[in-house]
Amino acid sequence: MAKTARFQSPWWRRLGLLVLLLALGGGLTYLDQRGENDQEPVIGNTVGEPDYYLEDARMTRFDEQGRAYQRLETPRLVHTPSDDIIRTEAPHGYLTDDQQRQWQVTSQTGQLSRSGEQLTLQGDARLVQPEQAWSLETQTLHYDNREAHAWSDTPSVLRQHNQSMRGNRFDAWINEDRMRLTDNVQGRLPQQSEDQGS
Incomplete structure (x- = not known):
């Protein structure tokens, strides 16, 4: 014991x-x-880490002849290399057509993809053609620079002076000076007085 x-x-x-x-x-x-070594990257995260960002940025794109065809100003611009997309906050820009007319674009956010050929504007997106005094308002606006084609698959309102038209799809080919509003189109065309008509 x-x-x-x-x-x-x-x-x-x-x-x-x-x-x-x-x-x-x-x-x-x-x-x-x-456990740390076995973790794999999250597949659903397509944004990734940005490789650069700019504040109070102004970007101008030039064609092969050295003419500016797209300008964009934004308080903040972020580029992510994983998807090669430039994201912007409150972008304000100009698209220049073949006749050197400037079409003004604005929105809450924007994305430039495919080396800047594809522009997508989201949130109160607007396209304005000052010379003909018409403007488009929509939620999402796409623009393909190669075809000079702007379009929206979200409800759009087209205004010129005191006239307005509404539809579910909008297309414009700015080099051809041609536009189309389709699907459930409704319009407001105020009548002119008889004095103005003659």
């Missing part, structure tokens, strides 16, 4: 407890490090 009492001394219990805690700590550290 005397030997058994010495074997379970407080010193031996403390040493055993210390060895058990060290083994448990080492095991948890191993599992934690292994």
Whole structure:
């Protein structure tokens, strides 16, 4: 009995407890490090980390003859290399057609993709043709520079002076000076007085 009492001394219990805690700590550290290495990138995250951003940015794109065909001003511009998209806040810009007329565009946010050939404007998007005094208002506006084609698949309102037309789809080919409003088209065309008609 005397030997058994010495074997379970407080010193031996403390040493055993210390060895058990060290083994448990080492095991948890191993599992934690292994879990970090086994994590794979999140597939759903298409945005990725930006490689640069600019504040109070002005961007101008030029054609092969050195003529400016697209200008964009924004308080903040961010580029992400994973999808090669430039994202902008409150963009304000100009699209120049073959006749050197400037079509004004604005929205809450914007994206330039495909090396700047595709512009998408979202949130209170507007396209204005100042020379003919007409403007388009829609939620999302797309513009393809190669075809000089602007379009919207969201409800759009086209205004000129005191006339307005509404439809579910809008298309404009700015180099051809041609536009089309389709799907559930409704219009407001105020009547002219007889004096103005003659």
